Each structure stands twice: as structure tokens, then as C-alpha cells.
Amino acid sequence: MCSEYNVLTDTAERLGIQDDSTIRKAKEFLRVFQSKGSVKTLSDIAKTILCLDLASSYSGICFDKDTALKLSGLKKSAYQNNLHTVEKVLELDKPLTISELCVQFNCTVVKDLAEEILKKYKATDNKIKDLGHPQYVTASVYAACK
Numbered sequence: 001m002c003s004e005y006n007v008l009t010d011t012a013e014r015l016g017i018q019d020d021s022t023i024r025k026a027k028e029f030l031r032v033f034q035s036k037g038s039v040k041t042l043s044d045i046a047k048t049i050l051c052l053d054l055a056s057s058y059s060g061i062c063f064d065k066d067t068a069l070k071l072s073g074l075k076k077s078a079y080q081n082n083l084h085t086v087e088k089v090l091e092l093d094k095p096l097t098i099s100e101l102c103v104q105f106n107c108t109v110v111k112d113l114a115e116e117i118l119k120k121y122k123a124t125d126n127k128i129k130d131l132g133h134p135q136y137v138t139a140s141v142y143a144a145c146k
Contacts (some may be wrong), residue, residue, distance in 0.1 A: 008048045015068060017052060019061050026055035029090055036089050042082060046072040050079075050086045058092070096134040101141050114144035 008030060012023050029051040042050075049072045056063040069079055087093045098118065102111045118140040122131055 007044060008052070011045065011048050011071065012052055014071065015049075015052060015064055017056060017061060017063070019059060022052075022055050022059040022061050025058060026052045029054055029086075032090055033086060043073065046074055046082065047086075050083050053083060054087060054090070054092060095132055096137050098137055098141060101137060105141070107141070107145055110141065110144035114140045117143050 008027055009023060012018075012026065017023065026048075030048060033047065033051060049068050053063055053065075053068060069076060072079060074082065084093075098111055098114045102108045102114065114137075118136060121136065121140065128136075
């Protein structure tokens with residue numbers, strides 16, 4: 001475990017991350033990721049770099065993705081997929097909102113209608129427990145656009 005943290009500090013140095021709070025946050029992310037049973041196909045250096053990426057974005061520190069891609073040995077798509085997986089495992093992903101979705105699809109006009117549709121659906125269907133799931137937000141925006 002100690003050698004993993006040495007790898008983390010060395011990698012942070014190579015990526016130009018000098019902020020101690022970011023490095024500590026990355027160590028915490030790496031420790032939690034290891035304890036939750038991580039992705040077995042990832043190398044230790046890739047896990048370290050992904051945790052550094054998340055810690056730097058969490059701290060608002062600039063992160064060199066090009067160097068990170070080279071050091072991790074992953075292709076860009078694999079890097080993004082694994083970053084999303086690590087984010088999910090660490091429970092750092094933020095929930096999808098109607099506002100975000102409307103901005104993303106350039107249909108901000110239907111935002112209020114979509115929120116009203118979702119509110120009515122929540123009020124009428126008491127059986128569904130996971131109304132925070134993105135499919136309900138997406139469905140309400142879709143229905144509002146129709």
C-alpha cells in the first residue's frame with residue numbers, strides 16, 4: 001500500500017500537480033477505490049492517474065490530460081470510460097438535472113414543462129422508489145419536447 005502512495009506522489013510530480021490537498025484527496029480516492037474492489041483490468045499507474053484526475057477536478061486544479069493519457073497507457077475512449085467507472089465506484093457522479101439536459105440538447109424552452117411533467121409523474125406513481133434515476137429526467141424532457 002505504501003508503494004502505491006509513492007507511485008501516486010511520483011506520478012503527481014510528473015503531471016505537474018504540486019498542491020498537497022489535491023494529492024491527499026487523490027490518496028483518499030485511491031484508498032477508497034482499492035477498498036471497494038476496483039476494476040481488475042486497470043494497471044496501478046492507470047488507477048493512480050484516474051484518481052489524480054478526479055482529485056484535481058474536485059479541487060479545481062489544472063490537469064494535463066495529454067500527459068495523463070500517455071502515462072496511463074490507455075486510449076482516450078478507454079480513459080474516459082474508466083474515469084466514469086471510477087467516478088461511479090467512488091460515488092462522485094452528480095445527478096442529471098432537467099436544466100443540464102435542456103442546455104445540452106439546446107431546448108431550454110421546454111425546461112419548465114419538463115419539470116412540471118416530472119413533478120406530476122412523481123405525484124401519481126408512488127410505486128417507483130428510484131425517481132432520481134436519470135431515465136425519468138430524460139423521459140420528462142423527451143415528453144416536453146414532443
